[in-house]
Amino acid sequence: LAHAINIDPISVVKDAEGNFGRPIRNMQEIVNPIAAMNYLNDKYKTDKIVANLYAEYKVVDHVKVKTSIGIDYAYQWHDVYKPIYELSTITKNDKTKVDKTMESWYSTNWETTINYNNTFGEHELDVIAGTTAFTNNHENLSGSGSELIIGGKEYAYIDNVGNIESKSAGGTFDSNSILSLFGRANYSFKDRYMASVTVRRDGSSRFGPNNRYATFPSVSTGWIMSEEDFLKDKLGPITFIKVRASWGQNGNENIGNFRYLSSIANNHNYNFNAGTIVNGSSPSKIANPDLKWETSEQTDIGIDLRLGSNFYMNFDYYDKRTKDLLIDAPIPGYIGNSAPTVNGGTVQNKGVEFLLGYNGRSNDFSYGGTLNFSANKNEMLKINNDEGIIYGNVNIGPSGMKNLTIAKVGQPIGYFWGWETNGIYQNQAQIDNSGSHQANATPGDLIYVDQNEDGVMDDADRINLGDPHPDFTVGK
Structure with a gap:
């Protein structure tokens, strides 16, 4: 599409001999879009099957057992011919x-539950316990080559x-699984007092034997x-x-497989005996x-x-603390390995959310709108870690490759970490008179602030340049 928009409009699609035309102007990045489409033989084909099956049995009054299994299968071909x-x-x-x-x-996802539900006068109780087993498998096989004996995409x-x-x-193969046990009890009285308690224990193959399982409780109330x-x-x-209140924990295992183990890669080749x-x-x-x-x-x-039958409002205050953050810890390049995955620290997010909405109806026409603030x-x-720093993205600064973002205790995670500037050198005289600590400074260069006034620009002069997280957001 970019080629079609930017190509010279007087360029021909094909010349008199039937060959694809080239742009009249020598624009190397822009090519004949019809020719590009003709030579683009990149095809995907995907077959997908999704199936769900369940069985439910009433054991006695108010008690039933249910088991269900879901299967998700996909097979994809990707063919490229140039x-x-x-x-x-x-x-x-x-x-x-x-x-x-x-x-x-x-x-596959297989879940089995037993449920008890009953009403005692103005009391209602709903209890459920169960287990879930989830497995996921992915396999890849690929091949490539050049200089076909017989040309043509059909060959x-x-x-x-x-x-x-x-x-x-x-080719690659990877697999992961999660096994869970859970229980939940919901109670209400007069349909105005509500309470809920949930406990689940999850085990993931992505963690080692000593830390594979963890327990996550939660409670909530409403009036x-x-x-x-x-x-x-x-x-x-x-x-x-x-009014409502809740407290709870949940877990995250969204990392690659087998991060708790060391891995071997066979992508290193060496040339022996001249070939x-x-x-x-x-x-x-x-x-x-x-x-x-x-x-x-x-x-x-x-x-x-x-308010009335049209306006509604929701207000929430929350305090969320995430501990044992799953991150890849940077290591020096001379180690020769990829960064290990570690539990890096604890981060807090707290704030407020407000929603104002309106729903209306006129005959067969309904309308509405919302305004939210957070x-x-x-x-x-x-x-x-001993350094007390989590390094983020890499950037090129006045003293080489540096991290653009970092995390430190007491600061927002991923804040911009860099050198403060104080204008631009206008001429050589300004550089000479300033006693510049910037080596090879020339007119037009940024003036960096030597925060500790030691005459050297280094990491000790880097400061918090800004929070990447907005103070607030407003939407509709």
Whole structure:
């Protein structure tokens, strides 16, 4: 699409001999869009099956057992064929190429529960307990090569590759599973006093044997005040008011598989005896057998209101603390391994959320709108390393490659960390008179502030340049 928008409008699609035309102007990045589409032989095909089956049995009055299983299967083919072409001086291909990939995804989710539900006068109780077993498998197989013996996309197969040395093949397989036990009890009295208790224990194959399982409890309460007789006549335009509070924990295991183990990669080749290439293996990732679940603990207090039959409002105050953050810990390049995954620290998010809404109806026409406001404060409470810093993205600064963002205790996570500037050097005389601590400074360079006035620009002069998190957001 970009080529179609930017190409010279007087360029021809095809010339008199039937060949694809090239842009009249020498714009290397812009090519004939019709030619590009013609030579683009990149096809995906996906077959997908989703199936769900359940059975339910009433054991006795108020007690039933249910089991269900869900299957999600997908198989994808990805075929790429590149003929010989030249669309511009840089957009060209001098060898026929073929690339084929086959991938499959297969997951199952099996859940079994026993449920008790009963009403005793003005009391209602609902209790459920169960187990869930989830498995996920992914497999990949690919092959490629160049210089096909017979050209044409209908002959784009690996067996048709003429250049034997260009042939390559690869494949991967990974699998993960989660086993959970859970229980929940909901209680209400007079449909105005409500309480709920939940406990679940989850085990993930992504953690080592010592930390595979973790327990996550939660509780919540609610009170519909507008149902109280002593308040019904005193609420004015308020037709509904509910106050609620909750506290709970949940876990996160959203990392790659086998991060608690060291891994071996076989992508290192060495040339022996003038042409004999031998494939080798080496450690690629540092093990962390102590890796464990990331746990978020949140307290929430809120109120829900309805004004008349059209307006409604919700207000929430929350305090969320996430401990044992799952992050990749940076390591020096000379280690020669990928960064290990670690439990990096604790971060807090607390703030408020407010929603104002309106729903209306006129005959068969309904309408409505919402306005929401939220404010959040983010702060790093703990960092689990001796340096007390979690480094983020890398940037090029006045003294080489530096991290653009970091996290420190007492600061927002990922705040911008850099050198403060104080204008631009206007001329050489200004540089000479300033006693500049910037080596090789020239007119037009930024003036960096030497925070500790030691005459050297280094990490000790870097400060918090800004919070990446907004003070508040407003939407509709």
